[in-house]
Amino acid sequence: MNKKIHWGIMGLGKIAHKFAQDLKLVDNAVITAVGSRSMDKATDFASSYDAKNAYSSYEELAQDPDVDIIYIATPHSLHYENTLLCLNHGKSALCEKPIALNQEQAEEMAALARSKNLFLMEGIWTRFIPATHKLLELLEQKSIGDLHYLKADFGFIVNAPPESRLVDKNLGGGALLDIGIYPLYLSMLVLGNPIDIKANAILAPNGIDQFCSVIASFPNNTQAVMESSFISNTPTEAFIYGSKGYIKMHRKFHQSEKLELHLYESDTTQIFELPIKGNGYVHEIEHVHERLHANATQSDLLPLEMSLQLTRHLDRIKELIGLKYT
Amino acid sequence: MNKKIHWGIMGLGKIAHKFAQDLKLVDNAVITAVGSRSMDKATDFASSYDAKNAYSSYEELAQDPDVDIIYIATPHSLHYENTLLCLNHGKSALCEKPIALNQEQAEEMAALARSKNLFLMEGIWTRFIPATHKLLELLEQKSIGDLHYLKADFGFIVNAPPESRLVDKNLGGGALLDIGIYPLYLSMLVLGNPIDIKANAILAPNGIDQFCSVIASFPNNTQAVMESSFISNTPTEAFIYGSKGYIKMHRKFHQSEKLELHLYESDTTQIFELPIKGNGYVHEIEHVHERLHANATQSDLLPLEMSLQLTRHLDRIKELIGLKYT
Known part of the structure; x- marks a missing residue:
C-alpha cells in the first residue's frame, strides 16, 4: 500500500474549497495544513476539512515539516513567488494555471524545481479527466x-x-x-x-x-x-x-x-x-499521487516543458494584443 | 399596378433552378429567356419554367430585346465578363455573389453600370430574408x-x-x-x-x-x-x-x-x-422589383459601395492566405 501524501493548500478562495473537497475523495490524501493571509479564513478552512495546521502566512505553511506538497491557489500574479517559496522550503508544488505571468518566471520556477529535485506541475486539471x-x-x-x-x-x-x-x-x-x-x-x-x-x-x-x-x-x-x-x-x-x-x-x-x-x-x-469524479480535481490529484509515489519530479502527461511552451505562446498573444503585466 | 419585369437567366445550374422556382412566386415576374452554353440545357430549362426564349450562348441572351434584367448564375470566374456583357447590351443585372474575383473587376462593373444608368446588384439574397x-x-x-x-x-x-x-x-x-x-x-x-x-x-x-x-x-x-x-x-x-x-x-x-x-x-x-418564402430568393427578387419600379440603379439595402468594400476585404484575405486567382 502506498504511503500517505500530506498536502498543504495555499490561498483559500473558491477553487481551494473545490480542491479540498476532492482531496477528501482520494486514497492516502491528507490535508495537513492550510495557509491564508487571514487567520480567520485559515482556521475556518482547516476545521471544515480537518486540516491539522492553519497558518496566517504563506511562509509558515511552506515551512511546515509535515507537508509533502503544496497546492497553490493564489491569484495568478502570486504563482511565481509562491512556488519559489514552496520549492525553497523543500516542498513539491502543484501550482494553479497559469503557472506564471510570463515565460521568464516559468523558466525560473522550472529550473529551481529541477535543481531541488522536487515535483512541480501546473494545475491544468482538465488534462486528467x-x-x-x-x-x-x-x-x-x-x-x-x-x-x-x-x-x-x-x-x-x-x-x-x-x-x-x-x-x-x-x-x-x-x-x-x-x-x-x-x-x-x-x-x-x-x-x-x-x-x-x-x-x-x-x-x-x-x-x-x-x-x-x-x-x-x-x-x-x-x-x-x-x-x-x-x-x-x-x-x-x-x-x-x-x-x-x-x-x-x-x-x-x-x-x-x-x-x-x-x-x-x-x-x-x-x-x-x-x-468526472468529485469536482473534477480527483483525477489530477490521483495523477500527482502516482507520480510522487514513483519519485518523479514531473508529470509525464503535463510536463514542465509543456507549461513553458504554453507560457511562451501566452506571452506572444499578450504581445500581439498589447496586454502587459508589470 | 406595377408593370411586369422580364427576367433572363444566365448559367443554368442548381442555383438557377432554385431562383427560377422563386421567380414563379413573385408578382409581375416573367421568365422571358434563358441562356446556357448547351442548347439542350437551355431548351429543357425554358420548357420547365415556361420561358419564351432559350439560347445556347450568353451573348444571344444579352441581346434579347424583351429582357429587362438578367440574373447571372455562372461560375464566379465569369461574373465579371458576363455582367459587362449584360450591361453593354443595355440590360440590368443581378449578379450572384461574389460579384467579381477581385476589386478591380468589381470597380469596372460598378462604373459601367453607373455610366449606362442600369441597375446592378450583387446577389447576396441573405440580406433580404x-x-x-x-x-x-x-x-x-x-x-x-x-x-x-x-x-x-x-x-x-x-x-x-x-x-x-x-x-x-x-x-x-x-x-x-x-x-x-x-x-x-x-x-x-x-x-x-x-x-x-x-x-x-x-x-x-x-x-x-x-x-x-x-x-x-x-x-x-x-x-x-x-x-x-x-x-x-x-x-x-x-x-x-x-x-x-x-x-x-x-x-x-x-x-x-x-x-x-x-x-x-x-x-x-x-x-x-x-x-422564408420559397427557396429564400423571393425576398431578394421582390426587392429588385421594387427598386426597378422606382427607376433606381442600385439597391439601397445592398448598394454597390458595399459590394466594392466586400470585394476589397476578400482581396485582403486572399492576399493574407496566399490565394491568387489569375
Missing part, C-alpha cells in the same frame, strides 16, 4: 482521420468588483490567462506547438483583455480558432475536425463529461458519457 | 446593448469532382469566395468596415482554400471571429454578442428562419420564427 483521455485515445486511433483544425470557445459574463482577481490587472486579471488558456492548451495537446499566432482583443479601460480571439497555424497544415471572453456567455464547446469526421466536446469543454464522435461517411454519431 | 431584417431591427433597438463581437461559421464537406466550380481554381473555387463571404458580409452588415484583418487557411494542392479562418477588428472596439470550410460539417450558426445579451442565428445562419435573443440580466430567451 476521462474525456481528455478518451479524446486522445480516439485521435490516436485515427477515428476522425487526419486532423484538420480545432475550434474552441470559452466565455462567461464576469460581474466582478474591480478588486476581484479576475479583473484586477495587478492580480493577473483578464480572459486570456484565466480561461483563454483552456482553448490554447487544448489546441497544443491535440495539434502540437503553434508555428504562427494571430490575435485580437477587446481591452478594458484598465488594460486587461475582456475578449480575446486567436487563430493559429500548427504543424502538418493544421489550424486552430479560439475565443475567450468575460463579456459574453458563449457555448463553451470544442470541436476537433478531421478528414473522416469530428469530435465535439460538450460544454463546458474543459470539464466535459460528454464527447460526440461524428463520422461523415456513415453519417453516424456516437456519444461517450465520461463522468 | 426576414431574419436579417429582424436582426437589424433588434440591433437598432439596442436590444443587446452595445455590440461587442460577432462569431459565425460556415462549413460543409465538399465531395466534388475536380471540374466542379466549387474546387476548380480556374472557376474561382474555394471556401472563402463561395461561403466565407457570408460570415464576412454579416460582420460588415452588423459592425461596419473592418479596420484590421488577420487570416489563416488550409490550402488544397491546387491552391484553393479548403478552410479559412478570419479574425477582424471593427470600429468602436468591436471584433469578429469567422470560419469557412469545405472540409468539415460545422454548426453554421452565427452569434452576435452585446453588453446586454446575444442573438443567435440558427443554422444555417445565412438563410436563418429562427433567431434567438438571450438577455443576461433577466436570463430570458426569446425565439423569433421568421420563415
Whole structure:
C-alpha cells in the first residue's frame, strides 16, 4: 500500500474549497495544513476539512515539516513567488494555471524545481479527466482521420468588483490567462506547438483583455480558432475536425463529461458519457499521487516543458494584443 | 399596378433552378429567356419554367430585346465578363455573389453600370430574408446593448469532382469566395468596415482554400471571429454578442428562419420564427422589383459601395492566405 501524501493548500478562495473537497475523495490524501493571509479564513478552512495546521502566512505553511506538497491557489500574479517559496522550503508544488505571468518566471520556477529535485506541475486539471483521455485515445486511433483544425470557445459574463482577481490587472486579471488558456492548451495537446499566432482583443479601460480571439497555424497544415471572453456567455464547446469526421466536446469543454464522435461517411454519431469524479480535481490529484509515489519530479502527461511552451505562446498573444503585466 | 419585369437567366445550374422556382412566386415576374452554353440545357430549362426564349450562348441572351434584367448564375470566374456583357447590351443585372474575383473587376462593373444608368446588384439574397431584417431591427433597438463581437461559421464537406466550380481554381473555387463571404458580409452588415484583418487557411494542392479562418477588428472596439470550410460539417450558426445579451442565428445562419435573443440580466430567451418564402430568393427578387419600379440603379439595402468594400476585404484575405486567382 502506498504511503500517505500530506498536502498543504495555499490561498483559500473558491477553487481551494473545490480542491479540498476532492482531496477528501482520494486514497492516502491528507490535508495537513492550510495557509491564508487571514487567520480567520485559515482556521475556518482547516476545521471544515480537518486540516491539522492553519497558518496566517504563506511562509509558515511552506515551512511546515509535515507537508509533502503544496497546492497553490493564489491569484495568478502570486504563482511565481509562491512556488519559489514552496520549492525553497523543500516542498513539491502543484501550482494553479497559469503557472506564471510570463515565460521568464516559468523558466525560473522550472529550473529551481529541477535543481531541488522536487515535483512541480501546473494545475491544468482538465488534462486528467476521462474525456481528455478518451479524446486522445480516439485521435490516436485515427477515428476522425487526419486532423484538420480545432475550434474552441470559452466565455462567461464576469460581474466582478474591480478588486476581484479576475479583473484586477495587478492580480493577473483578464480572459486570456484565466480561461483563454483552456482553448490554447487544448489546441497544443491535440495539434502540437503553434508555428504562427494571430490575435485580437477587446481591452478594458484598465488594460486587461475582456475578449480575446486567436487563430493559429500548427504543424502538418493544421489550424486552430479560439475565443475567450468575460463579456459574453458563449457555448463553451470544442470541436476537433478531421478528414473522416469530428469530435465535439460538450460544454463546458474543459470539464466535459460528454464527447460526440461524428463520422461523415456513415453519417453516424456516437456519444461517450465520461463522468468526472468529485469536482473534477480527483483525477489530477490521483495523477500527482502516482507520480510522487514513483519519485518523479514531473508529470509525464503535463510536463514542465509543456507549461513553458504554453507560457511562451501566452506571452506572444499578450504581445500581439498589447496586454502587459508589470 | 406595377408593370411586369422580364427576367433572363444566365448559367443554368442548381442555383438557377432554385431562383427560377422563386421567380414563379413573385408578382409581375416573367421568365422571358434563358441562356446556357448547351442548347439542350437551355431548351429543357425554358420548357420547365415556361420561358419564351432559350439560347445556347450568353451573348444571344444579352441581346434579347424583351429582357429587362438578367440574373447571372455562372461560375464566379465569369461574373465579371458576363455582367459587362449584360450591361453593354443595355440590360440590368443581378449578379450572384461574389460579384467579381477581385476589386478591380468589381470597380469596372460598378462604373459601367453607373455610366449606362442600369441597375446592378450583387446577389447576396441573405440580406433580404426576414431574419436579417429582424436582426437589424433588434440591433437598432439596442436590444443587446452595445455590440461587442460577432462569431459565425460556415462549413460543409465538399465531395466534388475536380471540374466542379466549387474546387476548380480556374472557376474561382474555394471556401472563402463561395461561403466565407457570408460570415464576412454579416460582420460588415452588423459592425461596419473592418479596420484590421488577420487570416489563416488550409490550402488544397491546387491552391484553393479548403478552410479559412478570419479574425477582424471593427470600429468602436468591436471584433469578429469567422470560419469557412469545405472540409468539415460545422454548426453554421452565427452569434452576435452585446453588453446586454446575444442573438443567435440558427443554422444555417445565412438563410436563418429562427433567431434567438438571450438577455443576461433577466436570463430570458426569446425565439423569433421568421420563415422564408420559397427557396429564400423571393425576398431578394421582390426587392429588385421594387427598386426597378422606382427607376433606381442600385439597391439601397445592398448598394454597390458595399459590394466594392466586400470585394476589397476578400482581396485582403486572399492576399493574407496566399490565394491568387489569375
